[in-house]
Amino acid sequence: MLLIVQIVLVLAVILVSFVLMRGGANARHLAIRRIMLMIFAVAAVASIFFPHVLTSLASFLGVGRGTDLVLYATIVSFFVFMATTYQRFRHAENALTALSRRIALDEAPKPWADDRR
Amino acid sequence: MNRTWVVIPMYNEATVVGSVIQSLRTVFPQVVCVDDGSSDGSQDIARTAGAVVVQHPINLGQGAALQTGIEFALQDPGMRNVVTFDADGQHRIVDAAAMVARLDAGEADIVLxxxxxxxxxxIGPMKRLVLKTAAVQSRMATGLDLTDAHNGLRAMNREVASKLHLTQNRMAHASELVHQIAEMKLRWVEHPVEIIYTDYSKSKGQSLLNSVNILAELFFR
Structure with missing residues (x-):
């Protein structure tokens, strides 16, 4: 039973990370990321006041202590953060490339214009 | 008008690029050097040697330089073919001329x-192994039966030049180009060329470790 829960958990983590990594900057993915962040924040606050709740949730999911659960959630959110930052970086780089190319081409001499003279 | 433009991506090649351009221009009068932010005065040397210099304001990478050069050539209404050529003198001009002749004969849209x-x-055994592995990888990914996936000498006609959109700024553009050839279902053909490994081109060339970067850039698009 425990093994099955763990496998399902791992699959869910991989799936969610993948969806969030592949999805670009569209509104739906942004909303999902914000919901996840909110759940994470609520859980963090809750764990301060009711530490045993998190622990019992963790033992229900089969991952040991509540702190372990928080650790796993942190790892996942870190990966998601890394992936989205990478994508944002790629977008910025593409924009910078287009801009630089425009400048380069505009400044370049165009020798074929001489043909018409 | 029926012009062939030779596109040379250039980044700090002051010691060799002048002679490369001079000998190229005996066969191909239209040479465009895309300077990728060199700091060693390569631009002036290229200009003196008779090339048009298109200058990136910042360093963007070889793939970006190739795309810029191709877009420059496309602005010339008389351009019919584009040849890509490395700045370090590792390619032979006779090979390039033979490849353009195959384009003009209508044998293919792009000659690799x-x-x-x-x-x-x-070629050394390690480098041969790496290049062969890259070729096998690109064959599996694209279905194109290439023997050499990372060769900088290519010739393409105007139509292909206008369809190519290289977005991989750094080294993975070679694989990206193969992908686009496969997607567009172009008529392509490979042409035997000689790579002259001088001490200079060896020192400038890609290290074996760089193949890790090429793979990473391809997977995390």
């Missing part, structure tokens, strides 16, 4: 240089 089609090129 391959150093493995004859035994002229002297």
């Amino acid at each position: 240089g391959s150093r493995f089609l004859d035994d002229r090129t002297q």
Whole structure:
């Protein structure tokens, strides 16, 4: 039973990370990321006041202590953060490339214009 | 008008690029050097040697330089073919001329240089293994039966030049180009070319470790 829960958990983590990594900057993915962040924040606050709740949730999911659960959630959110930052970086780089190319081409001499003279 | 533009991506090649351009221009009068932010005065040397210099305001990478050069050539209404050529003098001009002749004969839309089609090129066993692996990888990914996936010498007609959109700024553009050829279902052919490994081109060339970067850039698009 425990093994099955763990496998399902791992699959869910991989799936969610993948969806969030592949999805670009569209509104739906942004909303999902914000919901996840909110759940994470609520859980963090809750764990301060009711530490045993998190622990019992963790033992229900089969991952040991509540702190372990928080650790796993942190790892996942870190990966998601890394992936989205990478994508944002790629977008910025593409924009910078287009801009630089425009400048380069505009400044370049165009020798074929001489043909018409 | 029926012009062939030779596109040379250039980044700090002051010691060799002048002679490369001079000898190129005996066969191909139209040479465009895309300077990728060199700091060693390569631009002036290229200009003196008779090339048009298109200058990136910042360093963007070889793939970006190639795309800029191709877009420059496309602005010339008389351009018919584009040849891509490395700045370090590792390619032979006779090979480039033969490739353009095959384009003009209507044999293909794009002619790709391959150093493995004859035994002229002297190549070390490790480098051969890496390049062969890259070729097998690109064959599995695209279905194109290439023998040499990372050769900088290529010739394409105007139509292909206008369809290519290289977005991989750094080294993965070679694989990206193969992908786009496969997607567009172009008529392509490989042409045997000789790569001249001088001490200079060896020192400038990609290290084996760089193949890790190429793979990473391809997977995390």
